[in-house]
Amino acid sequence: NAGVTQTPKFQVLKTGQSMTLQCAQDMNHEYMSWYRQDPGMGLRLIHYSVGAGITDQGEVPNGYNVSRSTTEDFPLRLLSAAPSQTSVYFCASATRATEQYFGPGTRLTVT
């Protein structure tokens, strides 16, 4: 049981490049979320999903896309990276009866 996994662990992008951050969980959790963590701001919700095929926007969705084709996977896409997207990204999963379980994070730098 690996829990929540995220890849890559580190990534450097140039402005305008695109990429996908991967997130997978093997706990059969219906809820999955993406957060970004910036100094002094805590974690802010980007997008979340309450089940396969269902996604919704969080607090800071601009510049990010998500999809949820399976229960296990919840990738986050940056279509055209900007320096303001430099951050640490965390994926989390949960069921209705549990707290959220977090992945180890992806540290992204956009130059």
Place this chain on the structure above:
Amino acid sequence: AQSVTQLGSHVSVSEGALVLLRCNYSSSVPPYLFWYVQYPNQGLQLLLKYTSAATLVKGINGFEAEFKKSETSFHLTKPSAHMSDAAEYFCVWGDFGNQFYFGTGTSLTVIP
């Protein structure tokens, strides 16, 4: 939207002293409340959670928190700080499995 306020972005205590990290929430709905800890360059780990059972909640590593509805507070305490407690602590208001609202975090420094 709900909000969570953590008073003090940085707290320093001496080893062996009481740890008190403050958290207040704004909500008219009975909340689920959590404290998470983040050690340097790591992910987030659940310390404890309040789910409307006992108002005094015990967590891992000797931490506990008390839910006070009249004060809309959920402060985290530990009687005696250890060096290994140095980390970032987040108070979180949540709806199980759905959206979580994070406080801005409190960085705890333990002085030997």
